[in-house]
Amino acid sequence: MIDNITDKKEIVVGVDIGGTNTVIGIVDLSNNILLENSFKTYPEKGVDNFFERLTIIIKEAYNKLEDKYVLTSIGLAAPGANYIKGTIESSVNLKWGNVNISKMMKKYFDIPVAILNDADAAAVGEYSLGVAQKMKNFIVLTLGTGLGSGIFVDGHLMNGENGLAGELGHIIIEQEGRECTCGRNGCLETYVSAAGIKRSVSYFLSVLNLESELKNISFNELTSKKVSELALNKDPVALKVFNYTGEILGKALANIVTIFNPEAIILFGGLADADELLLNPTTFYFEKNLLNFYKGKVRILKSGLQNGKAAVYGACEFAKESMVKNMINV
Amino acid sequence: MIDNITDKKEIVVGVDIGGTNTVIGIVDLSNNILLENSFKTYPEKGVDNFFERLTIIIKEAYNKLEDKYVLTSIGLAAPGANYIKGTIESSVNLKWGNVNISKMMKKYFDIPVAILNDADAAAVGEYSLGVAQKMKNFIVLTLGTGLGSGIFVDGHLMNGENGLAGELGHIIIEQEGRECTCGRNGCLETYVSAAGIKRSVSYFLSVLNLESELKNISFNELTSKKVSELALNKDPVALKVFNYTGEILGKALANIVTIFNPEAIILFGGLADADELLLNPTTFYFEKNLLNFYKGKVRILKSGLQNGKAAVYGACEFAKESMVKNMINV
Numbered sequence: 098m099i100d101n102i103t104d105k106k107e108i109v110v111g112v113d114i115g116g117t118n119t120v121i122g123i124v125d126l127s128n129n130i131l132l133e134n135s136f137k138t139y140p141e142k143g144v145d146n147f148f149e150r151l152t153i154i155i156k157e158a159y160n161k162l163e164d165k166y167v168l169t170s171i172g173l174a175a176p177g178a179n180y181i182k183g184t185i186e187s188s189v190n191l192k193w194g195n196v197n198i199s200k201m202m203k204k205y206f207d208i209p210v211a212i213l214n215d216a217d218a219a220a221v222g223e224y225s226l227g228v229a230q231k232m233k234n235f236i237v238l239t240l241g242t243g244l245g246s247g248i249f250v251d252g253h254l255m256n257g258e259n260g261l262a263g264e265l266g267h268i269i270i271e272q273e274g275r276e277c278t279c280g281r282n283g284c285l286e287t288y289v290s291a292a293g294i295k296r297s298v299s300y301f302l303s304v305l306n307l308e309s310e311l312k313n314i315s316f317n318e319l320t321s322k323k324v325s326e327l328a329l330n331k332d333p334v335a336l337k338v339f340n341y342t343g344e345i346l347g348k349a350l351a352n353i354v355t356i357f358n359p360e361a362i363i364l365f366g367g368l369a370d371a372d373e374l375l376l377n378p379t380t381f382y383f384e385k386n387l388l389n390f391y392k393g394k395v396r397i398l399k400s401g402l403q404n405g406k407a408a409v410y411g412a413c414e415f416a417k418e419s420m421v422k423n424m425i426n427v
Numbered sequence: 428m429i430d431n432i433t434d435k436k437e438i439v440v441g442v443d444i445g446g447t448n449t450v451i452g453i454v455d456l457s458n459n460i461l462l463e464n465s466f467k468t469y470p471e472k473g474v475d476n477f478f479e480r481l482t483i484i485i486k487e488a489y490n491k492l493e494d495k496y497v498l499t500s501i502g503l504a505a506p507g508a509n510y511i512k513g514t515i516e517s518s519v520n521l522k523w524g525n526v527n528i529s530k531m532m533k534k535y536f537d538i539p540v541a542i543l544n545d546a547d548a549a550a551v552g553e554y555s556l557g558v559a560q561k562m563k564n565f566i567v568l569t570l571g572t573g574l575g576s577g578i579f580v581d582g583h584l585m586n587g588e589n590g591l592a593g594e595l596g597h598i599i600i601e602q603e604g605r606e607c608t609c610g611r612n613g614c615l616e617t618y619v620s621a622a623g624i625k626r627s628v629s630y631f632l633s634v635l636n637l638e639s640e641l642k643n644i645s646f647n648e649l650t651s652k653k654v655s656e657l658a659l660n661k662d663p664v665a666l667k668v669f670n671y672t673g674e675i676l677g678k679a680l681a682n683i684v685t686i687f688n689p690e691a692i693i694l695f696g697g698l699a700d701a702d703e704l705l706l707n708p709t710t711f712y713f714e715k716n717l718l719n720f721y722k723g724k725v726r727i728l729k730s731g732l733q734n735g736k737a738a739v740y741g742a743c744e745f746a747k748e749s750m751v752k753n754m755i756n757v
């Protein structure tokens with residue numbers, strides 16, 4: 098696959114493995130997007146099944162392109178991914194346990210494979226192609242089933258000592274708060290995430306006594322998308338839920354600004370797309386709780402990449418960098 | 428003063444301006460300590476008075492040294508200092524309002540003067556001469572009248588967009604909590620600091636009904652040092668206060684680890700020296716609240732520099748760097 102590399106135009110594949118959907122994108126080294134595709138992840142079918150399907154889809158996509166291209170590296174973004182080890186570790190949404198993806202992919206491809214956390218990938222994507230271009234200090238929050246984050250400090254992705262920095266979803270914001278998948282209580286993502294929205298619906302059905310369409314839907318049937326539809330239709334409980342979620346998120350972000358002094362905070366993912374339902378209360382409580390110096394100075398933005406593609410293009414970018422490193426190492 | 432620079436050995440002065448004491452140190456470019464001195468800050472006498480005395484003390488100290496040295500730059504560490512602007516801004520402990528120190532010092536010295544936040548200086552000092560040598564990711568907390576912090580990410584001091592990153596003392600840990608000098612409520616430093624210790628004494632005198640020597644001391648007479656002496660003598664309220672402070676600090680540090688994935692956290696300043704009174708409960712609640720991955724892996728250390736000299740030597744280090752930059756700019 099890497100024959101005649103000099104005659105051909107180099108391309109990379111980026112993959113964003115989500116709990117529900119997996120998205121792939123193919124770009125050339127100038128960030129021209131050649132192809133996009135997505136398919137169901139079906140994590141419950143197991144990790145081997147997933148990687149077999151992923152391989153077929155990548156090879157099919159690659160074969161669709163003209164002969165003048167050569168695939169030189171693959172970037173894989175996934176929740177719980179560790180770029181240092183090349184693994185996915187105990188991702189709650191994928192439920193695959195500890196998986197060495199790097200090794201797994203080498204069965205199918207003889208090119209470099211770079212692994213990174215999906216939220217870090219989103220941050221790299223916003224930096225290279227989205228709203229964070231030219232920014233040096235910013236934070237990307239991915240609001241999906243859980244809450245992930247990728248943080249840029251002085252123009253570089255913050256990794257920490259073990260590649261685990263920036264787990265803002267697991268800041269404890271409420272001692273003795275909601276049980277979290279991490280085994281502790283009160284983590285931010287138990288409130289601010291698609292799953293958190295559903296739990297907040299249950300909470301407000303317990304404390305309020307209002308008419309609501311939400312009383313007709315079971316917890317398991319409910320989706321955060323449904324809650325946002327109902328909120329847009331002025332359902333009082335659904336509105337309360339979004340206001341509450343925004344209050345918690347806004348206060349948490351005010352603390353994050355005190356810690357990082359960023360230029361902007363970027364919201365990305367399904368929940369962030371929920372019209373202005375989440376953004377409005379978030380911005381209100383954010384401004385209210387900021388240190389005086391920061392009031393009116395730190396922007397909360399939505400992702401600059403359409404259809405939540407930040408992580409895919411971040412994975413592409415990471416694949417390119419990793420390819421360069423690999424070539425230097427040779 | 429900078430004549431014959433090539434014949435003489437270059438030295439720098441570091442100054443740590445505290446609310447109570449100001450410490451100066453003179454080092455050569457190989458970090459050999461040539462002289463140390465300290466004097467009362469007396470911030471209430473005003474900023475002009477302070478800088479006049481500081482100048483005399485620096486010049487006297489310099490004159491005491493042999494003729495073979497030449498002073499090439501000065502580093503000034505102070506609470507609320509902004510290295511980008513060269514100013515001290517609204518430091519609550521100094522009460523000088525906004526002061527352009529850089530300009531002020533230029534009246535007296537015709538050499539580069541570098542300004543930095545005292546907690547950042549402590550972090551630089553630990554990195555260059557203390558316990559954080561060779562560490563890339565660590566956090567220094569200065570526990571004095573207030574709570575400051577300096578954070579290293581991937582081997583570099585984190586500055587943020589405006590040089591204000593890392594104000595961990597102003598993370599809100601308790602909504603509707605204690606009033607803070609910043610105008611908000613519930614900031615970490617209203618609990619974890621010398622001033623916080625005194626407020627916690629009042630709190631426990633309100634909720635507990637125990638015999639305590641602390642009932643004989645007014646709020647204004649009380650010092651955190653006195654509370655630690657009483658705790659060492661098993662005063663039950665004083666012990667409760669340190670346990671409570673350590674609980675709040677330990678929980679906050681567990682969140683900080685989730686955010687930064689650091690190798691270690693270093694405690695520096697008067698409160699940190701309070702025997703193991705603070706360190707023991709802090710470590711206990713820290714470990715209890717960490718994400719599983721981190722348990723037993725992140726050290727909480729005390730400053731590696733004697734008598735709280737980290738900030739002075741950090742200021743020296745910063746002065747050296749600033750001198751180099753200055754020479755490059757010329």
